[in-house]
Amino acid sequence: MIQIKQLTKTFKNSKGLDNINATVESGEMVALIGSSGSGKSTLMRHICGLMCCDTDSGGQIEVLNRIMQRDGRLSKNARKVRTEVGVIFQQFNLVDRLSVMTNVLMGTLGRVPTWRSVSNLFPPSERRLGMESLARVGMAGKAWQRASTLSGGQQQRVAIARALTQRAKVLLADEPIASLDPESSRIVMDILAQIHREDKITVVVSLHQVEYAIRYCPRTIALRQGRVVYDGPSTALTPSFLKEIYGSETEELFSPAVDNAMRQQPGRNQNQPAPAPAAA
Amino acid sequence: MIQIKQLTKTFKNSKGLDNINATVESGEMVALIGSSGSGKSTLMRHICGLMCCDTDSGGQIEVLNRIMQRDGRLSKNARKVRTEVGVIFQQFNLVDRLSVMTNVLMGTLGRVPTWRSVSNLFPPSERRLGMESLARVGMAGKAWQRASTLSGGQQQRVAIARALTQRAKVLLADEPIASLDPESSRIVMDILAQIHREDKITVVVSLHQVEYAIRYCPRTIALRQGRVVYDGPSTALTPSFLKEIYGSETEELFSPAVDNAMRQQPGRNQNQPAPAPAAA
Amino acid sequence: EMKEINFGIISTEASMNLKTIWQPFLSDMEKATGLKINAFFASDYAGIIEGMRFNKVQVAWYGNKSAMEAVDRADGQIFAQTVPADGEAGYYSHLIVHKDSPLNSLEDVLKNAASLSFGNGDPNSTSGFLVPSYYVFAVNKVDPKKIFKNVVSANHETNALSVANKQVDVATNNSENLARLNVTHPDKRGLIKVVWTSPLIPSDPLVWRKDLPEATKAKLKNFLMTYGTTGKESEVAVLKALGWAPFKESNNDQLLPIRQLELFKKRVKVEGDTAISAEEKTKTLAEIDAKLDAIKAKI
Amino acid sequence: MTAQNTILVDNRPPRSVQSSLTKLTGWAIVMAILAWSWGGADMRPMDLIKDSGNMATLAGDFFPPNFSEWRLYLDEIIVTFHLAVWGTFLAVICAVPFGILSSENIAPWWIYQPVRRVMDACRAINEVVFAMLFVVSVGLGPFAGVLALWVHTTGVLAKLFSEAVEAIDPQPVEGIRATGATVIEEVIFGVIPQVLPLWISYSLYRFESNVRSATVLGIVGAGGIGVVLWEMIRGFYFAQTCAIMILIIISVTAIDLVSQRLRKLFV
Amino acid sequence: MTAQNTILVDNRPPRSVQSSLTKLTGWAIVMAILAWSWGGADMRPMDLIKDSGNMATLAGDFFPPNFSEWRLYLDEIIVTFHLAVWGTFLAVICAVPFGILSSENIAPWWIYQPVRRVMDACRAINEVVFAMLFVVSVGLGPFAGVLALWVHTTGVLAKLFSEAVEAIDPQPVEGIRATGATVIEEVIFGVIPQVLPLWISYSLYRFESNVRSATVLGIVGAGGIGVVLWEMIRGFYFAQTCAIMILIIISVTAIDLVSQRLRKLFV
Ligand SMILES: Nc1ncnc2c1ncn2[C@@H]1O[C@H](COP(=O)(O)OP(=O)(O)OP(=O)(O)O)[C@@H](O)[C@H]1O
Ligand SMILES: Nc1ncnc2c1ncn2[C@@H]1O[C@H](COP(=O)(O)OP(=O)(O)OP(=O)(O)O)[C@@H](O)[C@H]1O
């Protein structure tokens, strides 16, 4: 499904990703964990072709057996491949001034002809699909509201609905619960798990807290400073094991850091209390 | 110290405050509780003279035995009275583009001649006082940073330092912990309690959670729809008692509402977990 | 045969181009010729002349200088001339000073030039620049830029007011402008004293495109030449509002004196130009002199 | 992780010396430019005071305004308005693609650089010069004025529009790109909704300016109130000039108020 | 309290009818205005195509540009620059108090209304008209141009400045008011830091426009490259005109690039 080979990405001063090799099979649900700055978002952005790896590094990403990028260049049919990959971004990436429905219909851009989309003449079948997707995430009632008037949790669910409307075979979710309270987090993770189960969609979800990974994903890939430091069953991730591979950063992965709110990142509020252990 | 008589404030559609009568004695530390929209902020703004009550309603507020407003008109010496009242706002109300130090020095505007302040020639004694105030809240190290680069909890502490620099006799704190995580909340409340204790300052603090009121304030005033529904010792505030006077809204006051984050108030994040019972 | 005529009207030194004053005249013209007249008013001649060059304007009202440009660049041909209401054949260029000034004649001005500030006219103005630079300066073999304490240049209105306000000591102006000032601001006019008057400058010409159909030309000419002469009260009134008596026939020769001045100006410039080689200079001067001689012969 | 609850006393942390040096240099440069320009601009502040009497007399001539021909003025102002409407409208239509094509974050450099330079040229050349050019192809009259305003305003708006585009939040655009959208779809759904309020605000602002600029076009015969205004000034009819100026002020103010309302609707 | 985890199926919730009606009306009004203006603006799009050959011929006269007198042009451009520097500088100085006084959220209505009207008047009247008036009182030359730019630009900037002030966040200002500060202190510490980047950006933008406007002031003899430009146009020296225009384009572009850099520093 997703094949990542020798992926290396160098930023100005630092290595964002360092020789990543990984394969995700069809129908898997994989968690991507790692502390802040470990490269989770960077990896996601490479998989969906929004970022290119270092040129001539031999790095390559295949999605659904079609090449997305190779050697730091996007493949010709990257746009086509992208239509098969749904992405839920850390900051939702909705268009604030458009209605929730229009945002969700963006998921159909890959298959609706440009003239239809541009003149806002989406086919009725697609509109119905959009509404159904919204209904699945419990947001049908807000379909005609502006995206900017929604709370964080609601925006996250609209982003999921957009990915659903895209009828993607692969879903990449980048810290979908980072800015949500525990209850909303549970709802969002349940929806992802449900999609995975019912629609047989391959899901890769990056998370900050190991508890959620253990609860929802059979397999976990752990990153540290751009390198894969663990790839295996989530159940093996005991605190002591994590401490071994992570050192002092473990603490952050397990208990939400109190001083997160104190970091100089206004507008980003990551303090989650310990997640509710019981699922819905 | 603060005398509020027959205070009524009518907004376009609704009564913001409805015949409030209350007196706070010198050296008290009073909590103001009430659910969202009950009028806590509105009352605070009246006390510090940023809002005027209905005209010819007979409403009057005296602070330190001097009239702040009467019958909906600010008194002539409102500006003088304001210099005695330090206010900590729900949204901090710092000037983003100025340095932390300059923000703190704003506290001296009431006593420094205008020509000095305008030409940025604050007397050295005042500068020393500002630095001391910053040190008291543990922010001396950030004195020359821009206020916009601070996290929420740090901004809140700068706002407290400003009030300290003002050498006010009365301190009004409007939900100083509403947007903070539990650890930061504890720190801020401890600082307020310490100021109250050491500097003999009268403190009125509005809070969302009764637990904090019980822990830090001997006396609590509870508002509901702009009316005082309770005024007495905080210890009497048992859940059952609150239910009696509040009805179904009690729940919100006690357990942080999960769906707060889901309310359509982006940028305002009110989910606090149960506060840590142990103080520093 | 044409059905429509685009008629360009610019403000000249001698006349204004206010739509309201022109309207009755234009409607009479429409009635008499059976042509639809589209009038266009502009403050500057560049647009109208370029329009005429590309046949966007067929007939136009010009000042002398602009008529010259129209004839040279835009296939224009002068066919009529206005006659001022007082019956004079044209107007005059003046040098003006403040009423209280001790200067009373051109000699006074030239003698005291070193201590005077001079308000010259717009370089494109006939009466404000061209005429004085020939008759006042070139004839006396002096350069205004050198003899005066300082020189500024502006339009007539500004110059008149500057003299009245004592901002400049001497300035150029013309009789039409001073007459207008006398109507609108007699007090200001009272502060101004004329110390020099030029020879007559021919009054404004009417120009048409050479390639206009003969029938149309005939209609237009017939209308203009008879207007105000048939004894109709209304026509006389219309002309009076425009400040005119009935029109007079004219042709390109009207421009000869102006051309002479223009060439003379050019000659002075070439003479003083240090950037070109001596050889080229003599060649250009010879060309100019030949042209000047040709004009002299015609006059 | 460390809760900064401890009381630090740290009396004067190193103030950023570099930033205050930069500031000082900046001010020094500004002062130098001002001083250098003093001579060139021929500044004679004393004259202003000395001759303020003149100005008062001149201003006195303007009053009372003479409105006797207000119908003519009004007609011409309406033509001016029409001229500005079409000039602005056409410019807005063209400024949208040109603005997008001259945005760094949308177009590659080999597109945005040439487009920007063309727009610079449109902006740098005065409306009146353009009016002259158009007079020869469409003849005299308001239409030439419309075209002149069009070209000049396109240059101005394209720049303002592209500045708005360059300031957008890239995240929603990436969100749309990730669904496999084409570039046009990215622009229409990701960029335009974000910049629309600002674009509308700029267009209305330019419309007001164009009503004012249109008064100059009269000089080359491109119609509007400008011609009348110039004639009045030329002929020393200051009372009439004053009346015209008052009418212009009233209409520009009216347009201003209306467009302010409109702007608030969109932003 | 209710976690919306349930799956609602609600196929088509009532779309906001009112807002689409408002939109429709808005469009209808725009269309009506455009249609009404069509006649007044004398729109003849076909003429543009038919006679575009004329334009090509005329444009042909402009090439090749004749730079033989470039030294003179350059000198005059520098004077123009000086003129714009001082005109803008004085305007910025005045626009600060006037801008603040015409802000709804700072001044009471009996101050901001009259101040706004005065600023409207300054803005509504063209620079050239002001230049005419100042020429009479301070004499010809660049100084009259400086004064004209000053008055007009003050009107423009005061408006832009007050718009920025009206958009500020009121909370920091209340924070300062609550300490017992005077109104002046509120403005200096609460308002100005918030609007400063925008003000600087507007001032630089206006400076660029003023360099362009200064070229028009030449029409009435108020100094700078404009005087030469008009002389050339009136004399039909198109090759020289073209050279001047190229120099203007280059210098405006250069100023543009520099001020863009500066703007980025501040915003
Ligand atoms: N465009 C970029 N330019 C330079 N450095 C970058 C860029 N994007 C990411 N980085 C760096 O790459 C590293 C990995 O960042 P990334 O956003 O992938 O982390 P993350 O694991 O998603 O962290 P978080 O949990 O905070 O979202 C960080 O050190 C970051 O600063
Ligand atoms: N300026 C205003 N205009 C109209 N209504 C207002 C205004 N300010 C406050 N209100 C209304 O007055 C009521 C009380 O508001 P207030 O801000 O005092 O509540 P609060 O107790 O501080 O709530 P929270 O806990 O959410 O801060 C609310 O219903 C609010 O909508």
Ligand SMILES: [Mg+2]
């Ligand atoms: Mg990330």
Ligand SMILES: [Mg+2]
């Ligand atoms: Mg509140």
